[in-house]
Amino acid sequence: MSDPVVRAVGLGKEYPLPEGRLRVFGGLDLELASGDVAAIMGVSGVGKTTLLNLLGALDRPSEGTVYLDGEDLYAKNGRELARTRNRKIGFVFQFYHLLPEFTAAENIALPLMIGGEGKDAALARAHRLLDGVGLADKARLRPSQLSGGEQQRIALARALAREPKLLLADEPTGNLDWKTGENILRLLLDLQSRTGLTAVIVTHSENVAKYCGKVFMMERGELKRIEPPARS
Ligand SMILES: Nc1ncnc2c1ncn2[C@@H]1O[C@H](COP(=O)(O)OP(=O)(O)OP(=O)(O)O)[C@@H](O)[C@H]1O
Numbered sequence: 001m002s003d004p005v006v007r008a009v010g011l012g013k014e015y016p017l018p019e020g021r022l023r024v025f026g027g028l029d030l031e032l033a034s035g036d037v038a039a040i041m042g043v044s045g046v047g048k049t050t051l052l053n054l055l056g057a058l059d060r061p062s063e064g065t066v067y068l069d070g071e072d073l074y075a076k077n078g079r080e081l082a083r084t085r086n087r088k089i090g091f092v093f094q095f096y097h098l099l100p101e102f103t104a105a106e107n108i109a110l111p112l113m114i115g116g117e118g119k120d121a122a123l124a125r126a127h128r129l130l131d132g133v134g135l136a137d138k139a140r141l142r143p144s145q146l147s148g149g150e151q152q153r154i155a156l157a158r159a160l161a162r163e164p165k166l167l168l169a170d171e172p173t174g175n176l177d178w179k180t181g182e183n184i185l186r187l188l189l190d191l192q193s194r195t196g197l198t199a200v201i202v203t204h205s206e207n208v209a210k211y212c213g214k215v216f217m218m219e220r221g222e223l224k225r226i227e228p229p230a231r232s
């Protein structure tokens, strides 16, 4: 069997509070192989975004670590961590985080340009990605001119722009009607089968979880693998 793409070992996170500390979870293990598409479910406030941030090198754990492609993420210094994040991880944030002063196409092209691609090539690729999420006609609009669901699709296209090894998506279909959400999932699964993309999708929706090969439930500081809901 090939080495896991992601391996979290004894992962834990505490946040300092005005009084004491909040232990969100601890001693958490998770292993995903190339091509795994995993859903993480669980009630609001249980720690799903916290976990995603740790898998995506956006925060540092209080205990344990994460191996990405065999590399210990948290043995790295801040600069090395940022480099790995840019090269290997695509992130769709719960609240999109698009840059308001740039158009949809520019938002997608920017990470490519930061990665060293020329402007024309980056914009051409951005247009192809926009087409892939069904928004070819919105390329020139700014985030404030787009609906929530459209912004979410732009955020997904941006996360995929650099062909990450690992895609982390925090409720990527949360604001979409089910038909649009399903199209987005099909896009992801198509990428997964063509490129071996590994994805972790935080979702409240059983409809989304149905599409995922592995489903985990986060509950009171623990992550349990559960049976995927049956596809109807
Ligand atoms: N920066 C922070 N400082 C202190 N506490 C935090 C911080 N970020 C999150 N928390 C707390 O950690 C817990 C887990 O938060 P998290 O955002 O991971 O939940 P979630 O499962 O993603 O919830 P939702 O489904 O509502 O997005 C919550 O109780 C939250 O209040």
Ligand SMILES: [Mg+2]
Pocket (backbone or CB within 6 Å): 048, 049, 050, 094, 170
């Ligand atoms: Mg969250």
